[in-house]
Amino acid sequence: MKRQVICVLLWGFLSVKTGAASEFGANVLNEKLQIHGFASQGYLQSDQNNYYANTKDGSFEFNEFGLNIGVDLTERLRVAMQCLSRDLGEFGNNTVEFDWGYGQYRWRDWLGLQVGMIQISWGLYNETRDLDFLRPWIFLPPGLYDEQHRDVYDAMLGVGIIGNTSSSPFGSLSYTLGYGEKTLDETSSTFSNEDRDLFDDAKLHIDDILGGDITWDTPLENLRFKGTAGTYRATFEGRVANHPYWIEREVPVGLPYSHSEDGKYLIFSVEYANESLALAAEYKQQNQTQDRGEDIEEGYYVSAAYHVTDWLECGVYYSISYPNRDDKSGQQFVKQGRPDYFAWQKELVFTARFDLNEWWLLKFEGHAINGVANLRGDDNPDGYKEDSFLFAVKTTFSF
Structure with a gap:
């Protein structure tokens, strides 16, 4: 709620300031003030499983609206922020939130300081994932x-x-290193409907986040390598709700509940990108340690995109996700009486991007999917099919 209020206040303040600057012709302010925004609307249709929304029946619950602002107060001091509203099925529901915002002081090229709601380094594209015009894909590799x-x-x-x-x-070489924390409430897409039903006042506290990256721009033009790593501690807290699951087990309603795990992640990335061709590959390993043991999640992809003309870019990627690296074949699920394809999700994706003009683009994308590891039971109450196809179309306006 605080992030939403902050965003509304800053948005209003910006409107006043930019209006005043325009009225009095404050050219110096305009040179130092950068304002960018985007608005998008999409449509999703799948033949079997639901993906994030009711896509088997077709869904327009897929849009994004964002405004980001940066001001160079001095040659070394900069402040920046972004407000974001998005809707993807049950995710976001068009709530305007303060996505990120920070102050940055650049003492030297090799050392600067950032304070505030700073972006988390996670592979090549996490910090720019909202900027649709920077990539051909509708969905980044899952x-x-x-x-x-x-x-x-x-x-x-x-x-x-x-x-x-x-x-x-x-x-x-370039690098980032950050330390911080965050708290997510039950409106977060991380929480399932089951979490919301079983617990009242559910929250996820992610503390002691220590992470960073090193990027090497090689002597070979347009080729870069990146390594990302971090650690954290996640704690789920809530109170037992009035639910049949707890009543059958004679657990008192309102009883506090808490569960913690320690995590760490490691990502290796490589990208080659020139004016016409972009090639990329990334690998992720994420360890999560709990009382019952350690789970190791693994994911990776390879991608290629090519500008056929000035207004058409085509691309393809193949992405694989394994929630448990030690059970890629799904035998643990089989022992539990469930299908083995719960253990993976493999996607072959083709996309086409049309730049209609400098500020308007249109994308079409097809996902041939095997496995259901990344799908939500909330969206598929009647169960899953092993193989499915997802079609996505999205148009975005940027300024």
Whole structure:
């Protein structure tokens, strides 16, 4: 709620300031003030399973609206923020939120300080995932960028340092390192309907987030490598709700409940991108340690995109997700009486992007999907099919 109020106040303040700047012709302010925004609307249709929304019947519950602002107060001091509203089935529901915002002081090229709601480093594209015009895909590869957990990895309240080295015969290096925390309530897409039914006042506290990245821009033009790593502690808290599950087990309503796990993640990334061709590959390993043991999640993808003309870009990627690296064949699910394809999700995706003009684009995308590891039971109460196809179309206006 606080993030929503802050966003509304800042949005109103910006409207006044930009209006005043326009009225009095404050050219200096306009040169230092950058304002960008986007609005998109999409449609999703699947033949078997539901993906994030009621896609088997077709769904227009797929849109995004964002405004980001950056101001260079001095040569070394900058403040920036983004407000975002999105809807993807039950996710977001068009609530305007303060997505991220921070102050940045650049003491030297190799050392700067960030304070506020700073973005979390997660692979190549997490920090720019809202900027539709930067990529051909409608959905980033779910092996690393699953939409259900977007608000877990978007930003944290904390402090960070950044820096980069100048170019040399060996290329150049840049880095980020941050420490912080965040709390998600039951409106987060991370929570299932089962969580909301079983617990009242459910919250997920993610504390002691320590993460960063190192990027090497190689001497070979347009080729870069990136490594991302981090650790955190996640604690789920709530109170037992008045639900048959608890009543049958004679658990008192209102009893406090808490569960914690320690996590760490490691991501390796490589990208080659010139004006016509973009190639990328990423690998993620995420360890989550609980009282009952350790789960190791694994995901990876390879992608390629090519500008056929100035107004048409075509692309393809293949993405794989394994919630449990030690059970890629799904034998543990079989022992529980469930299908083995619960253990993976493999997607072959083709996309076409049409740039209708400088500020308006249109995308078409097809997902041939095997497995259901990333799907939500909330969206599929009647069960799953192993193979399915998802068609997506999306149009975006940017300024």
